[in-house]
Amino acid sequence: MQNIELTSERAARLILERRRDREAERRERVFNDKVRTDGDADALHQSRAAGVLQIRRMKQKHELEEALHAFRSQNQQAWTRTEFDLNDPDRWRKMDPSDAQMILPGLVGEDPTKSSRHQRQKEQLREWLVQQQAEQGDLQGSAGAGGWKYNQSREEILNTAGERLHLQKEQRKEAAIATKNYNLAMIEEKHQLKEQNDPDYVLESAAVPGFSPSADVRPPPKTxxxxxxxxxxxxxEKKRLELERKQEEERFDRVRLDSARAALLMERRQARISKQLRRQLDSTNVHLAQTHKQQKPDIERGQIDESFFSKFNTCSR
Structure with a gap:
């Protein structure tokens, strides 16, 4: 690479020198009156210069080719290439005799490492089998442990659910007993209040066996x-209850009708008051409009008299 660069620099320098010489000759020929020539002499000079230039170029080209050949012979030998072994004519001389056999290694009787290779394959297969058996054993053990844990947790959940159901059943039973006792106590209290408020209730209860189970301990009627x-x-008793219910409904109806009537009267009164207020407002607006119209100047009504002009220039301001 260094020789090529030097050669190119030298060629560039020569070209530059020739250009300078040619330019100097042209200036001497053009600006010097003594040596200035025209016509055929100038053409002859140009042809000679062209011949000399052609010879120099041929010489430079030859020098460049020689330099390139020298560089290739020194730095780019054929045996230094990567793919030279594919086209090496002396390859068979450099090969190992064991690699130069003409029979394929896959044929019978041509595999010297067959026994050792089979032995290694058997050992590797044995190791794989042992490893697979160990993995299967681990999986079965983990699956068994998982199943046992699942069964145990399932039993615990079932036991907890049974206990909760039993507890809820006991709570419902206690609530039913408490409700029954409360109802009996309320019935007894109601009978006592009626006995205190109504003296005839005791006689009626006594006259009707089985009416008050808590107070009547006699056997049920048989006749x-x-x-x-x-x-x-x-x-x-049923008629009395129905009569009380009807009276209560009638009272509610009367209250509802009275409320509706009062609301209707109030609405009518409000409408009447609003109407009166509207009338008063309209009359007031009419009165104000008339007053405002009377107070407008005559110029807006189109009537102008002498008093209108007398209002101007009445002061110094």
Whole structure:
């Protein structure tokens, strides 16, 4: 590479020198009156210069080719290439005799390492089998442990659910007993209040066996007369309850009607008051409009008299 660069620099320097010489000759020929020539002499001189230049170029080209050949012979030998072994004519001389056999190694009787290779394959296969058996054993052990844990957790969940169900059942039973006791106590209290407020209630209760189970400990009625009396009492009690319900409904209806009537009257009164206020507002607006119209100047009404002009220039301001 160094020789090529030097050669190129030298060629460039020669070209530059020739250009300078040619330019100097042209200036001497053009600006010097003594040696200035025209016509054929100038053409002859140009042809000679062209011949000399051609010879120099041929010489430079030859020198460049020689330098390139020398560089290739010194730094780019054929045996230094990467793919030279594919086209090396002396390859068979450099090869190892064991690599130069003409029979393929896959044929029978031509594999000297067959026994050792088979032995290594067997050992490797044995190691793989042992490893697979160990992995399967680990998986089975983990699966068994997981199944045992699952069964144990399932039993615990079932036991907990059973305990909760039993506890809820006991709570419902206790709540039912408490409700029953509360209802019996309320019935007893109600009977006591009625006995205190109504003296005839004691006689009626005594006259009707089985009406008050908490107070009546006698056996249930057995005769037809007692049954009929008890049924009549039930009918009267039912009629009384229906009458009370009807009276309550009538009272609610009266209250609702009174409320609706009062609301309607109030709405009508409000409408009447609003109408009166609107009338008063309209009359007031009409009165104000008339007053404002009367107070407008005459110029806006189109009537101008002498008093209008007398208002001007009445002061110094």
């Amino acid at each position: 037809v007369e007692q049954v009929i009396r008890f049924q009549k009492y039930q009918i009267q």
